[in-house]
Structure formats: structure tokens, C-alpha cells
Amino acid sequence: MTEITAFDIAPAAKLDTHKARQARIYGFVLIACAVLVALVFGYGTEGGASFGLSRPRDEWVIPNLVIPAGPFNYVAAAILAFLGVRQFMRGGSKWSTISIAVGLAITVAAFLVWATAGKSFSLVGMLQATMVRAVPIALGGLAGVLSERVAVVNIAIEGMLLAGAFTGALMGSLLGGWGGLACAVVIGGLFGFILASLVVTYRMDQIIAGVVINLFVLGVTSYVSSQVFQPYRYLNNAPVFRAWKIPFLGDIPVIGPMLFNQNLFVYGALVLVGVATYYLFHTRYGLRARSVGEHPQAADTLGINVYRTRFINVTLAGMVAGFGGAWFTLGTVGRFDENMTGGRGFIGLAAMIFGRWHPVGALMAALVFGFADSLQQKLALLRTPIPSEFLAMAPYIATIIVVAGFVGRSRPPAADGKPYVKER
Amino acid sequence: MSDTTSQSSLTEKLLQRAAPGRAEFEDLVVVPIFAVIVALIVGAFIMLATAVDITTIGRSYVALLQGSLGSLNAVSETLTAAIPLVLAGLGLALGFRAGLFNIGAEGQVVVGGIAAVIVGFSMPGLPWIIHMPLALLAGAVAGGLYASIAGYLRAATGAHEVISTIMLNLISYRLLDYMLGLSWMQRPGRSDPVSKSVVSSAELPRLLTDIDPNLRLHAGIFLMIAAVIVVYWLLFKTKTGFEFRASGENPYAARYAGIRASLIIVLAMGTAGALAGLAGANQVLGVLDRTTPGFSAGIGFNAISVALLGRSHPIGVLFAGLLFGALEAGGRQMQVDAGVSIDLIGIIQSLIIVFIAAPLLVRAIFPWGFARPAGRRE
Numbered sequence: 001m002t003e004i005t006a007f008d009i010a011p012a013a014k015l016d017t018h019k020a021r022q023a024r025i026y027g028f029v030l031i032a033c034a035v036l037v038a039l040v041f042g043y044g045t046e047g048g049a050s051f052g053l054s055r056p057r058d059e060w061v062i063p064n065l066v067i068p069a070g071p072f073n074y075v076a077a078a079i080l081a082f083l084g085v086r087q088f089m090r091g092g093s094k095w096s097t098i099s100i101a102v103g104l105a106i107t108v109a110a111f112l113v114w115a116t117a118g119k120s121f122s123l124v125g126m127l128q129a130t131m132v133r134a135v136p137i138a139l140g141g142l143a144g145v146l147s148e149r150v151a152v153v154n155i156a157i158e159g160m161l162l163a164g165a166f167t168g169a170l171m172g173s174l175l176g177g178w179g180g181l182a183c184a185v186v187i188g189g190l191f192g193f194i195l196a197s198l199v200v201t202y203r204m205d206q207i208i209a210g211v212v213i214n215l216f217v218l219g220v221t222s223y224v225s226s227q228v229f230q231p232y233r234y235l236n237n238a239p240v241f242r243a244w245k246i247p248f249l250g251d252i253p254v255i256g257p258m259l260f261n262q263n264l265f266v267y268g269a270l271v272l273v274g275v276a277t278y279y280l281f282h283t284r285y286g287l288r289a290r291s292v293g294e295h296p297q298a299a300d301t302l303g304i305n306v307y308r309t310r311f312i313n314v315t316l317a318g319m320v321a322g323f324g325g326a327w328f329t330l331g332t333v334g335r336f337d338e339n340m341t342g343g344r345g346f347i348g349l350a351a352m353i354f355g356r357w358h359p360v361g362a363l364m365a366a367l368v369f370g371f372a373d374s375l376q377q378k379l380a381l382l383r384t385p386i387p388s389e390f391l392a393m394a395p396y397i398a399t400i401i402v403v404a405g406f407v408g409r410s411r412p413p414a415a416d417g418k419p420y421v422k423e424r
Numbered sequence: 425m426s427d428t429t430s431q432s433s434l435t436e437k438l439l440q441r442a443a444p445g446r447a448e449f450e451d452l453v454v455v456p457i458f459a460v461i462v463a464l465i466v467g468a469f470i471m472l473a474t475a476v477d478i479t480t481i482g483r484s485y486v487a488l489l490q491g492s493l494g495s496l497n498a499v500s501e502t503l504t505a506a507i508p509l510v511l512a513g514l515g516l517a518l519g520f521r522a523g524l525f526n527i528g529a530e531g532q533v534v535v536g537g538i539a540a541v542i543v544g545f546s547m548p549g550l551p552w553i554i555h556m557p558l559a560l561l562a563g564a565v566a567g568g569l570y571a572s573i574a575g576y577l578r579a580a581t582g583a584h585e586v587i588s589t590i591m592l593n594l595i596s597y598r599l600l601d602y603m604l605g606l607s608w609m610q611r612p613g614r615s616d617p618v619s620k621s622v623v624s625s626a627e628l629p630r631l632l633t634d635i636d637p638n639l640r641l642h643a644g645i646f647l648m649i650a651a652v653i654v655v656y657w658l659l660f661k662t663k664t665g666f667e668f669r670a671s672g673e674n675p676y677a678a679r680y681a682g683i684r685a686s687l688i689i690v691l692a693m694g695t696a697g698a699l700a701g702l703a704g705a706n707q708v709l710g711v712l713d714r715t716t717p718g719f720s721a722g723i724g725f726n727a728i729s730v731a732l733l734g735r736s737h738p739i740g741v742l743f744a745g746l747l748f749g750a751l752e753a754g755g756r757q758m759q760v761d762a763g764v765s766i767d768l769i770g771i772i773q774s775l776i777i778v779f780i781a782a783p784l785l786v787r788a789i790f791p792w793g794f795a796r797p798a799g800r801r802e
Contacts (some may be wrong), residue, residue, distance in 0.1 A: 024582075155586070198778070198785075207525055207586070208732055208781045212774050215729065219770030220470070226765040227474050338767075346590045353587060387600035396591040404583040 021318075023096055027087030029401070030103045034080035037110040042073035045309070049117035054124060054253050062253050069117035076110040077205055104398070114374075115384045116195060124380050126371075127258045134363070135269045135331070135372030136161060138187070138384035139324025140348020142269075143193040143356060143360030146317035148357060150310045151293040151415040155210025156195050157215035157343025160318050164325020166221040169336035172329065180238050181264075181326050188322015189315050190218070196314040200307050201418045212391025214345075223339045229336065238334040241265065268365070270319060276359040289313050295331045296420040306420050319344070350399045357412060369395050459779035461746075467772045476764060483761035491757020492750035500632060500641040504711060505750025508693070509643045512727035513745050514655045515699030517736040521659060522692035523672035527591025528574060529700040530724025531596035532567040537708045538603060539566035541715045544622030544708065552625040560647070560705050568694045568700015570596070575693025579686035584707025585693070586765040593724070601685065601717060611714070619715040628710035637687070642710035648742075651699060656738040658695075668692050700724060715736070728800040729777050748773065 047071075051065040083099045112121070142158045147154040164184040172180025191213055197207040229236040241264045249260040259270075280286035291299040292309045300306050329336050347369055354368075355361025372395035379391055464485065470710050492502050509788040512529045519526040540563035540733045547555060552774050574588040603609050604617035630645075630794045632639035670678040679685050703723060712719055734740030755769035779785060 202779050202785050204778075204785075208777070210780050211728060213734075214768060215725075215777070219767055219772075219774055223470070223765050223767035224474060226767055227476075243519060290631075343590070344595060349592065350587050353584070361466065387602055387605075389598040392599045393595045396594045400577065400588050400591050401581065403587050404577045404581040420742035 017144060020088035023087050025406070026100045027084045027094055030080055030084030030087060030100065032075045032108045033103055033237055036082055037080060037107060038077035041110045041114035042070060042077055043067045045073060045114055045117050049113045049118075050120035051116065051121060052122040052124060064120065065123070067113055069113050071111050073110045074144045076106050076113075078322070080106055087406075089131055108375075115379060116380050119382060120279050121378070121382065124254055124257055126374050128262075129253065129374035130367060130370040131262060132331075132370070133373040134366040135265050135413065136324045136327050136344045137271050137348045137351050137369050138273065138363045138366035139320055139327070140345045141351035142273060143192075143317040143324070144349050144352035145280075145355075145357055145359050145362055146276065146320060147195075147314045148352065148416055149293045149413055150289050150313040151296065151413050151418060151420075152196065152199055152310055152314050153206040153210065153417045154195065154314070154317060155207050155349070156191065156345075157210075157321050157348050158287035158341060158343065159210075159214035160188045160191045160321035161325035161328070161341045161348075162214075162221055163191055163217045164322035165328035165340055166217075166224070166325075166336050167322070168326035169236050169238045169334070171327040172234050172326075172334070177239045177241055177330055180330055181241075181323070184330070185319045185322045185325035188325060189319040192315040192318020192321070193311065195318065196311045200310050200314075200421065203421070206417050208417075218319035218339060218388075221336070224335055225338055238329055238335055240332065240334045241330055245296050247354055263331055265327040272323070273359045274364045276320075288392055290413070292413055300422065302419075306422070308421075324348075347399075350403065353412075354399065354402055368398075372398070432785075442616055446791050449489065456608065456776075458789075459776045460496055461635070462779055463494035463772045463775035466775050467768055470771060471764060471768065480762050480764065484511065484758045484764045484768075487758040487761035488751070488753070488754035491761075492754035496632075496635070497639060498552020498753060500639045501756075502750045503645055503754035504640045504749075505752040506745045507642075507648045507726055508707050508711070508723045509730050510742055510745030510749050511651055511703035511706060512700040512723055513734060513741045514651055514738060515703075515732060516727050517698035517738065518655060518659065518668065518699070519692055519696040520731060520736040522546040522668040522688060523675060524575075524578070524689065524692055524696070525543060525586055526571065526574070526693065526696050527728065528724070529696075529703075529721065530591045530720055531593035532571050532697045532700035533704035533707070533720045533724045534596040536563035536703075536704030537715050537719060538600060539563050539624060539701070540626075540652050540705030540708045541619050542609070544626035545565035545620040545682060548623045550625055555625040556628065556709065559622070559709055560702060563708070563792050564702045564703025565699040567704060568698035569584070570702070572690055575690040575697075578693070581691040597717075600715065603715065604715065617717055619800075621714045622709055626709055627713065628706065644706040644710040645724075645772050647702070647706060648745075651702070652738045652742050653723065655699075659738065664691065665727040700727070701726035703727070709779050729773055732777055732781055747776075 046418075048066045049069050051067070052064055054062050080103055080184060083103050087096065087099060115121075140161055143157050143160065144154050164187060167187040168180045168184040170180075171183035174180075175183070195209055195213055198204045198212075199206045225236070243261055243263045244267075246260040250256045252260070259266075278286075280290060288299065288304050289309055291302075292304060292306050294308045299309075326343065328340050348362075348366070351362050351365035351369060354365035355363070376388060376391045379388065383393075450779040466725075468481050468485075470476075470483070476484075491498050512533060515532075516526055516529055540559045543555075543559040543562040545560075550558070556572040559759045570592065572694055574583075574592055577588050578585045601617065603620055609619050613621050628644050630640065630642050631645070632641050645797060657665075658685055659668065660757045664793050666681045667678070667688050668691075670681065670693075671685055675685060678688075704720065707719065707723065708715060726748060732743045734742070734744035734746070752772060755766040758764055758768070
């Protein structure tokens with residue numbers, strides 16, 4: 001860029017102090033990462049890190065990836081420092097988001113190399129676990145996207161997931177896997193419908209309605225599991241959907257086990273994200289739904305039934321969350337435990353914001369959370385000097401940083417959280 | 425805000441001003457009473473649905489009443505359970521008044537409890553008149569600072585406090601797990617995560633041990649009453665309180681009137697967190713004597729219900745906290761006497777809030793109980 005353009009841009013950039021401040025924050029974070037990588041992960045690290053890219057029983061066995069740990073991390077630190085300085089010098093450009101994303105990814109890679117130095121680590125196993133753990137978060141985030149696009153804040157995702165998990169276990173034990181799955185979806189949809197009627201028809205505060213549904217579902221499922229499941233154990237013993245390997249595609253190294261050798265829920269989540277994206281952004285119904293979320297009065301003027309649109313979309317969101325909830329029981333262990341969703345619905349909510357109210361974005365964010373989740377589990381095996389509790393905190397801290405940093409760029413639907421009263 | 429909603433709420437306010445006595449009486453007394461009754465009836469239906477026979481249902485509701493109010497011990501248990509709920513609920517109510525939805529009371533309770541237990545066990549030899557207030561203060565300060573993180577982020581960057589407080593909750597659990605494994609924190613000779621016990625000079629003294637050594641009611645009750653009065657005074661009698669309420673009612677108007685919105689957000693979050701931290705300290709110093717994983721036992725989440733039920737008014741929060749405390753104490757008795765799981769209480773609590781928070785729903789169920797029927801609301 002020439003000096004003249006920089007001079008021309010200057011007044012406008014001065015006005016946009018928010019972006020400039022954000023760019024400086026990102027720059028600071030990146031340089032801090034560079035220092036961390038150089039001093040902690042790079043300095044004095046010896047030996048090679050060996051990453052397993054295939055498992056012994058795979059069709060095509062490819063050799064382990066061996067990375068010299070020390071040099072790799074010095075290079076990583078140099079790249080991070082470059083990105084950070086660049087943020088300071090030329091902050092606020094459209095590359096900010098990309099450079100912070102790349103920077104965090106490099107930091108994680110450097111950390112992994114440092115932790116693995118002199119040992120070996122099954123990368124493919126971790127990636128597969130990432131995919132699996134991302135499923136409930138992605139589906140929760142997708143449920144959030146569907147309802148917030150019609151301006152209904154959905155705190156109740158957690159409750160819908162829990163209801164899906166519970167129904168999956170109970171009805172799965174009675175009717176088999178498919179029956180349980182269908183019932184879980186229906187129950188999720190039912191709670192979506194209840195949420196819609198509380199906030200649309202009875203105009204209850206949306207956040208309160210969500211909190212109440214969470215409480216209610218937690219109460220009912222815990223009550224039934226201690227009152228009924230304890231004496232009648234056969235009611236809580238559902239079959240589990242096993243992994244289906246897609247022929248040929250499942251044999252591709254690395255990608256195969258990650259994407260094409262999973263159970264129904266992983267495929268379902270990927271398909272649903274695609275369908276939801278198509279529905280929201282490429283069909284007239286999606287356009288109507290989004291217009292209801294942005295400006296309900298205008299939508300109403302154009303003859304769109306705001307109430308009905310909200311009912312339909314929030315119910316759909318509930319069905320998606322019910323499917324995601326069934327993962328906890330039918331996709332993993334087949335047994336329901338009290339409060340087994342453990343806050344994943346809330347993380348899904350964060351994934352939705354992280355993913356800028358877009359299905360694909362929510363999926364990506366969910367993958368980040370899933371990665372952190374599986375990383376934390378596998379790292380216990382590597383025995384790093386960092387306490388595992390701090391590693392477990394890392395994704396939450398990252399969420400706070402990202403949510404704080406992304407605001408101003410990501411914007412919720414304009415009418416989000418506001419009830420609509422039709423004029424008479 | 426859209427014009428139609430502001431118009432309808434304006435009409436509603438005008439109506440309330442026109443007939444204040446009746447409308448307020450209905451909203452504050454009739455609706456909650458109906459809500460409790462409906463919730464108990466629905467609870468009975470849920471028990472019926474899970475194959476509990478009718479005599480057991482009757483016995484369990486009798487046990488619920490006996491366990492909460494039936495004896496001195498029951499009343500003591502009710503009050504003991506109510507103290508932390510009221511304290512944390514007051515903090516949340518303050519936040520709601522200022523337009524902040526703080527889901528993080530649970531995390532603030534945890535952090536407050538950790539701080540209180542550290543002060544409680546690490547300074548033996550102090551006289552109780554210094555030690556106990558110091559431990560309580562540590563809890564309040566820790567909770568306040570922890571909540572201020574979310575407040576600061578909201579004020580400085582606009583990060584929504586719902587997300588950041590949820591994340592801070594999750595972080596606080598991990599922090600507790602980590603700290604309980606530290607050698608200076610863990611009880612000597614134990615391999616499981618249990619902290620050292622609070623020394624007696626930091627404990628909140630039990631009040632009724634002269635009558636019966638098993639009565640657990642402790643001096644935290646004075647703290648609770650004082651907190652209700654202070655929060656009432658703060659909210660309705662001071663300039664800061666007015667600024668809190670103004671920012672909550674209409675942030676734009678408040679900013680236009682010269683109220684520093686960012687400062688108010690941080691202050692409101694900090695005060696709310698301090699009260700939640702005090703609730704945690706109160707549990708540790710008055711009831712538990714130590715911290716274990718999950719010692720917060722959902723107080724922060726139940727406090728959300730308490731604040732909502734109490735309409736974010738200090739007096740309302742007091743009564744709501746007492747009701748929830750009674751349900752908790754009675755629920756334990758119900759589990760022992762009738763063999764009905766205490767989780768039923770969670771269902772009843774959530775139903776009460778549904779009916780309180782959606783007055784239109786209660787009006788639709790009981791049209792005869794109200795002067796204005798549901799249909800003619802606008």
C-alpha cells in the first residue's frame with residue numbers, strides 16, 4: 001500500500017476506535033502467545049514429537065509424522081510475533097479475525113508438539129474424538145441459530161438436550177434405537193413448542209422461560225431417574241448406534257476415521273448443518289424466518305404470519321436439540337444419568353455466538369470446543385506439567401476472549417429477545 | 425424496542441396507576457398463591473404418573489409441610505436453607521434491576537466459598553470478632569471481583585454477560601477442583617478432594633444449640649436480614665440505586681440523563697457478585713465448615729428462581745427465599761417419610777416460576793380470581 005492511501009484512510013480509522021482497540025487487543029494476545037511459545041514451549045525442548053496418523057488395523061497404514069520439537073516451536077513463535085506486530089501496525093483490517101484464528105491454531109499446535117516431544121501421540125484418535133464430542137455442541141448451537149434467527153432467545157437448549165437424552169434412554173429401552181431416537185426428536189420439538197407458546201402467546205420473558213424449561217426438565221428427568229429407573233433398571237438400558245463405516249471413503253487416511261467412520265449422530269449433525277444453511281439462506285421460508293428475526297413489523301406488513309413463523313422455527317430448533325440430546329444416551333452409553341448434559345447446551349449457545357448466528361459457524365465453533373474437550377482427555381496420558389484443570393478451563397477462557405473480541409463484528413438478529421405484539 | 429410493545433406496556437402502567445391497590449395486590453399476592461397451588465397439583469399428577477399411589481402422595485405433602493414448618497428443627501432447617509438463597513437472590517435481583525442477567529451466581533458462590541475457607545483455616549489464633557468478619561469479607565470480595573470480570577467485559581467490549589457468566593461458572597468448578605488438590609489446601613491425611621476445616625474462631629456461631637445441639641440455625645440469619653435492609657436502602661433510597669434502576673428500565677434514557685452506563689454495569693455486577701460470594705462464605709462458615717467439589721449445590725441457580733419469584737424486590741426475595749428454603753427442608757423430610765425423591769421439589773419450583781413469570785397463564789387458568797379477566801389485558 002502506498003502512503004497516500006494510508007493517509008486517506010487515517011481519519012476514518014480514527015473514528016472507528018472500537019475496531020482499532022480490538023486490533024490492539026488481538027495484537028497483544030498474539031505477541032503474548034509468541035512469547036509463551038518461544039520461552040515455554042520452544043526453549044530447552046528437545047527430541048521429536050511423533051504423531052500417529054493411522055491406526056494399526058487401518059487399510060492403508062501411513063508412517064507417523066515426526067516433528068523436531070524445538071525448531072518447530074521457534075518457527076511458530078516467529079510467525080506469531082509477525083502476526084502480532086502486523087496487528088499493531090495495521091490493525092483493524094479485515095485480516096484481524098483470520099490472523100487471530102491462525103495465531104491461536106499455531107499456539108495450540110506448538111503446545112501439542114511441546115507436550116509430545118520425545119513421546120508419541122495418536123493424532124487420528126484425537127481428531128475422531130473431536131468430531132464425536134462436537135456433535136451435541138454443534139446441534140445445540142444449531143438449535144440456537146434456528147430460534148434466534150426468528151428472534152427467540154433460546155436458553156432452554158440445555159433442557160431440550162437433557163429431555164432428548166432422557167427420552168432416548170427411556171423409549172430406546174422400550175422401542176429400540178430408532179424408536180427412541182424418534183421419540184427424543186418429538187419431545188425436543190414439544191419443548192420447543194412449549195417455549196414458543198410461553199414467549200409468543202403468553203409473552204413471558206424469553207430468558208426466564210428458558211431458565212424455567214431447564215429447571216423443569218432437570219427436575220423431571222432427575223425425579224424419574226431416581227424414582228423409576230432405580231427400581232426398574234431395564235427401562236434405562238437402550239441400544240447404542242454403532243459406527244457405520246462408509247465403504248472406500250472410510251479408508252482414507254486421517255479424514256476417513258474422522259468423517260466417514262462415525263455413528264448416525266455425527267453424520268446427522270453434518271447433514272442438518274447443511275440443510276439448515278440451505279433452508280435459512282436459500283429458500284423463501286428461510287428468508288421469511290430471518291425477516292421475522294430482523295424486523296417483525298415489516299415482515300407482518302408483508303403478510304408473513306410472525307407468530308406462526310416463530311412457532312414453527314422454535315419447534316424445529318427443539319427437534320434439532322432433541323436429536324442432539326439423544327446422542328448422550330443412544331450415541332454413547334445407552335444409559336441416562338442425572339444432569340448428564342452437564343452444561344453442553346450452554347456451550348452450544350456460546351458456539352452459536354462464536355459462529356455468528358450461522359449454522360456453519362456454529363459447527364466450526366463446536367469443533368473448537370470438541371477439540372479442546374478431547375485434547376484435555378488425551379493430554380492426561382502425556383503427563384504434562386500443566387494441571388489438567390487449567391487445560392479444562394482453556395476453552396471457556398478462549399470463549400470469553402472470543403466473545404469479547406468478536407462483538408461489534410458479529411451481530412445478533414435485530415429483534416432478538418423482543419416479544420412481538422401484533423397491532424390491531 | 426418496537427413501538428407497539430412500548431405502547432402496550434405504557435397502557436399497562438397507566439392502568440396500574442389508575443387502580444394501584446387491586447392490581448398490585450393481585451400481582452404480588454394472588455398470583456403467587458395460585459402459582460404455588462397449581463404447582464403442587466401438577467406435582468401430584470407427576471407423582472401419579474410415576475406410579476406413586478394416592479395415600480403416598482398425601483403423606484408426602486404432609487411430610488413436606490411438617491419438614492418445613494412442623495417443628496422447631498424444621499423451622500431451623502428451613503431458615504438455614506433460606507439464608508444463602510436470599511443472599512445470592514438479593515445479588516441477582518440487584519442485577520436484574522440494573523438490566524443485567526447474571527447466570528454466574530453459582531460461580532460467585534464457589535469463589536466466595538473458596539476465599540472464605542482459606543481465610544477460615546489459615547489464620548488460627550485470631551479473635552473471632554476479627555476472624556469471622558474477615559472470612560465473610562474475603563468471600564464477598566472474591567465473589568465481587570469474580571463477577572466484575574463479566575461486568576467489565578460487558579462494559580468495555582459488549583460481551584454478553586449471559587455467556588461470560590456461564591463460562592465463569594464452568595471455570596470456577598475447575599478452579600475448585602484444582603485448589604482442592606493443592607497440598608496447603610487439602611486436609612492432611614486425605615487423598616480425596618476435601619479442604620481443611622475452618623477453625624472455630626471463623627465459624628458463624630450456631631444460635632439454638634442451648635435448646636438442642638442438632639439445631640443448625642446459625643448467625644448467618646442476621647447477615648441475611650441486614651442484607652435485605654441494605655439492598656432495599658441501596659436500591660430505593662440512594663442515588664446509585666436510582667442509577668441502577670434507571671439503567672435497567674431504559675439504558676438509552678439513562679445514558680442521556682448523564683448516568684455513566686459502564687460504571688453502573690461494573691458496580692452492579694460487583695455488588696451482585698459480592699452478595700453471592702457472601703452466600704458462599706455463609707455456607708462454608710455456617711454449615712459445611714469446609715469445601716468439597718460441588719459444595720455450592722446449585723444455590724446460585726436456585727437463587728435465580730428466588731430473585732424472579734421475588735420480583736427482584738428485596739422483600740419479595742426474602743419471602744421467595746423462605747419459600748424455597750421451606751421446600752428444600754420439607755423435600756428432605758418427604759424423601760425420608762414417603763420415599764418420594766427430593767427431585768420432585770425441583771419440578772414444583774420450576775412450575776411456580778412459570779406461573780409467576782407468565783401472569784397471563786395464571787389468569788387464563790383462574791379467570792374468576794381476578795378483577796380483569798385475561799382477555800381484556802390490553
